[in-house]
Amino acid sequence: MASNELHETARALVADNKGILAADESSGTIKKRFDSIELESTEENRRAYRDMLFSTADLEEYVSGVILYDETLRQASADGTPFAKLLGDRGIIPGIKVDLGAKELSSAPGETVTEGLDGLRERLQEYKSLGARFAKWRAVISIGEGIPSAYCLEVNAHALARYAALCQEQGLVPIVEPEVLMDGGHDIGACYSATRRTLHKTFNELYHQRIDLEGMLLKPNMVISGKDAPTQASAQEVAEQTVRCFHETVPGAVPGIVFLSGGQSDEQASENLNAINSLGQQPWVLSFSYGRALQAPALQAWGGSADNVEAGQSFLALRARCNSAAVAGRYSADMEELARSS
Ligand code: 13P
Numbered sequence: 001m002a003s004n005e006l007h008e009t010a011r012a013l014v015a016d017n018k019g020i021l022a023a024d025e026s027s028g029t030i031k032k033r034f035d036s037i038e039l040e041s042t043e044e045n046r047r048a049y050r051d052m053l054f055s056t057a058d059l060e061e062y063v064s065g066v067i068l069y070d071e072t073l074r075q076a077s078a079d080g081t082p083f084a085k086l087l088g089d090r091g092i093i094p095g096i097k098v099d100l101g102a103k104e105l106s107s108a109p110g111e112t113v114t115e116g117l118d119g120l121r122e123r124l125q126e127y128k129s130l131g132a133r134f135a136k137w138r139a140v141i142s143i144g145e146g147i148p149s150a151y152c153l154e155v156n157a158h159a160l161a162r163y164a165a166l167c168q169e170q171g172l173v174p175i176v177e178p179e180v181l182m183d184g185g186h187d188i189g190a191c192y193s194a195t196r197r198t199l200h201k202t203f204n205e206l207y208h209q210r211i212d213l214e215g216m217l218l219k220p221n222m223v224i225s226g227k228d229a230p231t232q233a234s235a236q237e238v239a240e241q242t243v244r245c246f247h248e249t250v251p252g253a254v255p256g257i258v259f260l261s262g263g264q265s266d267e268q269a270s271e272n273l274n275a276i277n278s279l280g281q282q283p284w285v286l287s288f289s290y291g292r293a294l295q296a297p298a299l300q301a302w303g304g305s306a307d308n309v310e311a312g313q314s315f316l317a318l319r320a321r322c323n324s325a326a327v328a329g330r331y332s333a334d335m336e337e338l339a340r341s342s
Helices: 003-013 027-035 043-054 083-089 120-129 150-169 188-208 235-249 266-277 292-302 306-327 334-341
Strands: 019-022 063-068 093-097 102-104 112-114 134-141 173-180 256-259 285-290
Touching: 003 063, 003 093, 003 134, 003 173, 003 256, 019 292, 019 306, 027 043, 043 083, 043 292, 043 306, 063 083, 063 134, 083 093, 102 134, 112 134, 112 150, 120 150, 134 150, 150 173, 150 188, 173 188, 188 235, 235 266, 266 285, 266 292, 266 306, 285 292, 285 306, 292 306, 306 334
Parallel strands: 019 063, 019 285, 063 093, 093 134, 134 173, 256 285
Antiparallel strands: 102 112
16 A cells, blocks of 8 residues: 555544544453443344444544454444445444453563564454454553553563554554553653653654554553542643643654543543643644543443434434544533533
8 A cells, every 4th residue: 555545544534523433342341341231242242232333323423433343343234234334335444453452561560561463464464355444552551669661661662563564564554552551549740751651662663663653643541640549630731741741752743643531431531632622733633532431321321222222322422522522622511411402
């Protein structure tokens, strides 16, 4: 693929105030989500759930792309249309999670390294033939006593760059996701420092491994207080620290930064994204690639029942609309009430 096609796809994923729906939960993760609604995680239930999400009316107004899991890319809507085609026909770009998960990092208690590089070139070729145009790989970084270690940051950055290089070789836009977790009682300053170190190391490796920065997207955490911190930073503080951290570490050639939600509540994720986009023009588009913050209320409303498909879809549409408004800096808490009562 010509590199300008990679550039076009990367730009299209962050055009027009749209963002990405991350619906790429692995079988283990979707089981946890289904446990919360007491639904068995069968292949048919997983298919029906994704069918509900992807068939939501007007989704393409707010969502540019959807990240799928291996099984989902091979599944189809109730009428037999493969999900990748259903999405593509609506103008939504299908993507695929390609890492095989975070595994314990040897000699580094409490830290992980993400696996999945062996055979990746061949897997990417197959995913492309199934309709995927972009990919995702997630590295997981924890904050704690003496961690993240330089060792952990280095091996994860190296793997992210190896993955990104293979994606670009195969004509898929890599979404590079080094996630610094919110877990813990640390303050926003600790998150700032860990995120800055992580991004610095990641872009250093991307440079060494010859990544075309215009043909990729970054998917980071926001710079935010730990979940159990006694004092939670305000949206304004999250916005200022997040943007300052990126100015120090993310080259302006990267077309877009699409945040993960990482355990923020759905409304908090919209409020913080809005505050970030209210700070004025930045070198990159700042959008979303949310999993839980887009899906949580839809999953609860659907509850595994065909009778509740429309209710689930209305919640996904609401979250997608709110987050798209946040990309434009036009989200307000009133949107939640107005949309619910309409
Ligand atoms: P969350 O928004 O739920 O963190 O999920 C995004 C994602 O794709 C994590 O890899």
